[in-house]
Amino acid sequence: MEPIVLGLSGGVDSAVAATLLQRQGFAVTGLYLDIGLGGSGREDAAAVADRLGIPLKVADIRQELEREVCAPFAAGYLAGRTPLPCAMCNPAVKFPALFRLAEEIGANYVSTGHYANVDNGVLKKGRPANDQSYMLARLTRAQLQKVMFPLGMYEKREVRQLARDFGIPVANKPDSMEICFIPSGDYAAWLEEHGFSTPVGNYVDNCGKVLGQHKGIHHYTLGQGRGLGVSGPHRYYVSAIRPETNEVVLSDGSDLGREVVYGAQPNWLAIDGLTGPMEVTVRLRHSRTEQEAVLSSDGEGIRLDMKTPARAPTPGQLAVFYQGDAVVGSAWIL
Structure with missing residues (x-):
């Protein structure tokens, strides 16, 4: 069987992803990413691995998380921006940890329980109710060539039912909605506790x-x-x-509309780069709302001319560009 490394968090999504990969004939090795906060995640991941009969490895990613995510997160708020830590973490911390283990065991692919799809290395949307392509849009083309998302064709309610059908021990575990390193969900309190208050x-x-x-x-x-x-x-x-x-x-909010949005550090996925203006739809926050725009180059960054004004495009968030289901690319909103 072909080996594959799966990020096993102890939640229902990664547990079902592991089971689906097994049923496709992969020899799954789970990797739990330890950020040093304790909780039941590691024990739940071990229970899932034991139930599925797969090996579980643990990677301590505290230093990388602090350097690549936590410090920029704090700096963003101090500069008046609204940072997006998950989109920073995926290409710089989470997936590199998966790829390191894959190299060690001779696996060509890694996987997670994200709701998205990859088609010949092109990132595409998952089902509308749960699509997570927005948060994955900073992955590189090289990374996406070696990634599988088994849940891309499912909705969350279907995954819950699959978990129950498969007898997975975390089938009814609540979803984790908060930032992983701020389990309370109170980001302002976290900033203050870590000396980053204003x-x-x-x-x-x-x-x-x-x-x-x-x-x-x-x-x-x-x-x-x-x-x-x-x-x-x-x-x-x-x-x-x-x-x-x-x-x-x-x-009064009447001045929040923007007809033009600028972005920096474009990450091109479905194309090599812009050769001229391109009609796209764009998400300016992590939601299912897309707006029509014309995407063009602006020096080293990008410019979006919105067909209808965008409400409060926020520095620090992502602008993710789509053509149909395919992710064209992304840029950090300036």
């Missing part, structure tokens, strides 16, 4: 009038309309974050 400052309007006091710019993101604690003649939204003056600009 001082209180002023809420201002577009004319500079002080509207109140904010809790520190790391608490806010563009377009945010909740938890501001400011009353006035209308509902307020965050329309700008100014780290240089420690100000958060509030407005």
